[in-house]
Amino acid sequence: MSTMVGSVELPNPVMTASGTAGNGTELAAHVDLSSLGAVVVKSLHAEPWDGNPAPRVHATPSGMINSVGLQGPGVAAWLEGDLPALEATGARVVVSIWGRTVDEFAAAAALLADAPDSVVAVEVNASCPNLEDRRSLFAHSTTATTEVVDASRAARRPLWAKLSPNTPALPEVAAAAAAAGAEAVTVANTVLGMVIDTEARRPLLGAGRGGLSGPAIRPVAVRAVYDTHEANPDLPIIGVGGITSGDDAVQFLLAGASAVQIGTATFADPAAPAQVLADLGRWCDHHGVARVADLVGGAHG
Ligand SMILES: Cc1cc2nc3c(=O)[nH]c(=O)nc-3n(C[C@H](O)[C@H](O)[C@H](O)COP(=O)(O)O)c2cc1C
Numbered sequence: 622m623s624t625m626v627g628s629v630e631l632p633n634p635v636m637t638a639s640g641t642a643g644n645g646t647e648l649a650a651h652v653d654l655s656s657l658g659a660v661v662v663k664s665l666h667a668e669p670w671d672g673n674p675a676p677r678v679h680a681t682p683s684g685m686i687n688s689v690g691l692q693g694p695g696v697a698a699w700l701e702g703d704l705p706a707l708e709a710t711g712a713r714v715v716v717s718i719w720g721r722t723v724d725e726f727a728a729a730a731a732l733l734a735d736a737p738d739s740v741v742a743v744e745v746n747a748s749c750p751n752l753e754d755r756r757s758l759f760a761h762s763t764t765a766t767t768e769v770v771d772a773s774r775a776a777r778r779p780l781w782a783k784l785s786p787n788t789p790a791l792p793e794v795a796a797a798a799a800a801a802g803a804e805a806v807t808v809a810n811t812v813l814g815m816v817i818d819t820e821a822r823r824p825l826l827g828a829g830r831g832g833l834s835g836p837a838i839r840p841v842a843v844r845a846v847y848d849t850h851e852a853n854p855d856l857p858i859i860g861v862g863g864i865t866s867g868d869d870a871v872q873f874l875l876a877g878a879s880a881v882q883i884g885t886a887t888f889a890d891p892a893a894p895a896q897v898l899a900d901l902g903r904w905c906d907h908h909g910v911a912r913v914a915d916l917v918g919g920a921h922g
């Protein structure tokens with residue numbers, strides 16, 4: 622079940638998705654965190670961040686929409702308050718970082734430079750709003766993506782760039798991330814959406830717009846991974862979006878992902894990442910697949 626994501630070897634390809642598994646050991650009562658490929662923690666800013674007004678989450682057909690707004694304790698408090706217990710579980714830890722400006726990414730990354738070796742990679746959440754370009758996400762621009770990945774080198778770890786499915790330029794943005802030093806790209810973040818409260822006649826979420834996730838977006842995410850792999854066949858990809866079963870994970874591997882992340886499924890079943898991993902193992906046994914890595918990119922002719 623082992624897989625390589627750039628220079629990072631993982632014992633298996635199933636991880637948690639950022640923002641859906643807490644800051645540390647929240648899922649430990651349900652899942653042996655060391656049994657997963659890695660635990661990706663919620664995106665951290667250099668400073669504590671309050672997030673968006675409520676309501677922040679809402680169920681939608683086959684998924685959910687959220688506008689949590691990247692609430693978090695900040696990197697320094699996380700290193701002190703959350704990482705030790707997470708490290709004690711034996712998990713491989715991936716820290717996701719975000720910022721509103723390139724300088725804020727650099728600041729968050731610099732705070733991780735001396736993090737312990739249990740932090741095996743940093744996921745650069747480029748699919749968050751760019752304060753200097755209000756209508757856009759960093760990951761909608763090759764230039765802005767280049768800048769945030771480059772700024773994140775200060776973390777001195779393998780970098781994975783988390784990209785947005787909301788731009789037709791995704792394959793070019795992935796190439797830009799790789800050229801700037803990302804060893805892998807995580808494809809993808811949520812699909813931009815909105816729900817209107819018909820009684821109030823206003824957007825339902827506190828922040829108005831939100832991000833759609835869960836099985837509703839799985840075909841979008843599979844297509845995003847396929848496009849990214851087709852254009853960048855040598856670039857490792859971590860696939861994420863609506864995975865609830867081993868079969869779903871196999872779709873992403875065949876589309877070109879070397880690993881996958883489980884997000885929204887965890888809200889229905891906190892053991893979902895472990896269930897998907899077990900299910901993936903059964904799928905491989907049943908289909909005579911000896912090495913999960915043999916599936917990667919298999920859907921491309
Ligand atoms: C409540 C919630 C919070 C999220 N927070 C983050 C976050 O902090 N950073 C990030 O990169 N992605 C965040 N995501 C996106 C997920 O990591 C994932 O990319 C997306 O939800 C698609 O996968 P899924 O359908 O398996 O949930 C969040 C998703 C949800 C549902």
